[in-house]
Amino acid sequence: MLVVTGILWFGGAVWNFQGEITTLESAALPVATFVLTGGLSAGVVFVGYRLSQSPFTPEQRWWIVGWTVGGLGITVLLHTATLAIRAAEGRPIGEPQFPLLVAGGVGALAGYGIGELLVDVRRSAARAERARDGMAFANSLLRHDVRNALQVILGQVDVLTAVDDERATEAANRIESQVEALYDLTANAEAVTGVLTGEATPEPRNVVEDIETSVATVSESFPDATVETALHDELVVRGTDALRPVFANILDNAVEHTGPEPTVRVTTETADGVARVRFADDGRGIPEAQHSRIFERGVTTDGGSNGLGLHIVSTLVERSDGSIYVEDSDLGGAAFVVELPIAE
Numbered sequence: 326m327l328v329v330t331g332i333l334w335f336g337g338a339v340w341n342f343q344g345e346i347t348t349l350e351s352a353a354l355p356v357a358t359f360v361l362t363g364g365l366s367a368g369v370v371f372v373g374y375r376l377s378q379s380p381f382t383p384e385q386r387w388w389i390v391g392w393t394v395g396g397l398g399i400t401v402l403l404h405t406a407t408l409a410i411r412a413a414e415g416r417p418i419g420e421p422q423f424p425l426l427v428a429g430g431v432g433a434l435a436g437y438g439i440g441e442l443l444v445d446v447r448r449s450a451a452r453a454e455r456a457r458d459g460m461a462f463a464n465s466l467l468r469h470d471v472r473n474a475l476q477v478i479l480g481q482v483d484v485l486t487a488v489d490d491e492r493a494t495e496a497a498n499r500i501e502s503q504v505e506a507l508y509d510l511t512a513n514a515e516a517v518t519g520v521l522t523g524e525a526t527p528e529p530r531n532v533v534e535d536i537e538t539s540v541a542t543v544s545e546s547f548p549d550a551t552v553e554t555a556l557h558d559e560l561v562v563r564g565t566d567a568l569r570p571v572f573a574n575i576l577d578n579a580v581e582h583t584g585p586e587p588t589v590r591v592t593t594e595t596a597d598g599v600a601r602v603r604f605a606d607d608g609r610g611i612p613e614a615q616h617s618r619i620f621e622r623g624v625t626t627d628g629g630s631n632g633l634g635l636h637i638v639s640t641l642v643e644r645s646d647g648s649i650y651v652e653d654s655d656l657g658g659a660a661f662v663v664e665l666p667i668a669e
Contacts, residue, residue: 326373326374326390326394326396326655327369327370327372327373327390327433327437328370328373328377329373330369330373330394330397330433331366331367331368331369331370331371331372331373331433331577332366332370332508334362334364334365334366334368334369334426334430335363335370337362337366337422338359338362338363338365338366338426339359339363340422341358341359341362341422341423341426342355342356342358342359342362342363344420344422345358345423350611356471358423359525360608361427362426362430365426365427365429365430365431365433366426366430367433367575368430368434369393369430369433369437369601370613372434372437376389376390380543381444384402385447385448388440388443388444389437389441389444390440391440392436392437392440392443393433393436393437393440393441393608394433394436395431395432395436396432396433396434396435396436396437396439397429397430397433397436398430398432399432399436400428400431400432401425401428401429401432403428404421404424404425405425405427405508406412408421413570422571429433456522457522457523460597469508472511473510475504475507475508475511478500478504480502481503482497482500482504485497485500491555502665506535509542512566513563513567513569513570513573515566516565516566516567516569516642517567517570517572517637518567519565519566519567520565520567520641520644520645521640521644523639525565525566526565527563527564527565527566527644527645527646527647528563528564528565529561529562529563529668530561530562530564530565530566530568530668531559531561532558532561532562532564532568532593532600532602532665533556533557533558533559533560533593534592535564535568535569535572536554536556536572536591536593536602537556537574538569539555539569539573539576540552540554540576540591542573543573543576543577543580543589546577547580547587549585549586549587550580550586550587550588550589551586551588551589552576552588552589552590553588553589553590553591554590554591554592555590555591555592555593556591556592557593557595560593560595560600560667561667561668561669562600562647562665562666562667563581563645563646563665563668564645564646564647564665565641565645567641567644567645568641568642568645568665570641570644571638571641571663572602572604574634574638574665575604575638575661575663576589576591576604576636578635579604579606579608579658579659579661580606582606582608582609583606583607583608583609584607584608586606587606587607588606588611588656589604589605589606589607590603590604590605590606590654590656591603591604591605592605595667598656598666598667599664599665599666599667600664600665600666600667601662601663601664602662602663602664602665603660603661603662603663604660604661604662604663605654605655605656605658605659605660606654606656606659606660607609607654607656607658608647608657608658608659609658610654610659611651611656611659613653616651616652618648619635619651620635620636620638620639620649621636622636623625628633642663642665645665646665646666647663647664647665647666648663648664649661649662649663649664650662650664
């Protein structure tokens with residue numbers, strides 16, 4: 326339909342050109358007007374062809390067509406109204422076809438741009454809704470099915486521990502330890518999903534407990550690492566359950582990307598209603614040029630292409646009404662600083 330509209334508009338441009346070329350002595354101005362009106366008409370033909378080759382659904386295409394035709398119609402009607410007013414006032418109108426052709430062409434192209442933009446916005450919103458539904462389903466799956474399966478495994482562990490056999494007891498203890506780790510993993514996944522889907526909102530929580538839990542987990546997983554702490558006895562901030570996996574992720578990165586016997590220092594401080602949690606390590610550090618980009622999607626400290634971890638960490642902190650940044654550490658490496666509002 327848009328291609329046909331553009332062709333008809335081009336016919337109007339040809340008709341206007343023929344009229345001007347026969348009445349004016351110089352051909353320069355008629356050619357200039359034809360280039361303008363014909364170019365706008367060709368633009369309408371092009372966007373019509375582009376629309377026919379687009380991945381949009383028929384409904385979405387008709388939506389864009391409606392905006393294009395509507396833009397053309399509105400601009401022509403407005404210009405016609407101005408001409409009618411001038412005529413009613415008794416003022417000369419001249420040749421109205423040229424400004425009408427220009428106004429209609431511009432209106433059509435503007436309408437197409439607006440229509441395509443609105444369709445893209447609606448498609449993005451639909452994709453986001455599907456993503457939220459998918460995360461909510463995964464959250465439900467973790468909360469019910471996976472935990473039920475873990476409960477069954479723990480039941481079998483009880484059977485093993487009842488057997489008077491040292492090897493069976495050791496195996497049972499290892500299984501129980503892994504099941505507890507999986508329980509923690511499902512809890513963290515549930516917390517992260519809740520924040521990303523908007524189900525979880527910041528509320529008062531003692532951030533020191535989250536830090537101590539993360540430190541204990543990392544110390545157990547990396548016995549060669551030294552984790553020093555200088556924390557408040559209690560520090561209540563506004564945050565979500567996702568802060569615990571955030572801190573664990575930062576600590577894991579600090580230990581894994583440092584030497585064989587890394588040192589990490591975790592401290593808390595307060596100022597101006599803000600709590601700061603600083604994770605400093607003695608690793609190789611992060612170049613200053615990357616400090617402002619390290620939390621972007623796809624950016625990593627080692628130049629790789631899978632920087633989703635820190636990107637999600639930044640997102641989770643921001644959803645807790647906080648912020649995160651990186652600076653040089655007094656230990657010689659990098660220091661990640663998480664700022665959170667202190668709860669009133």
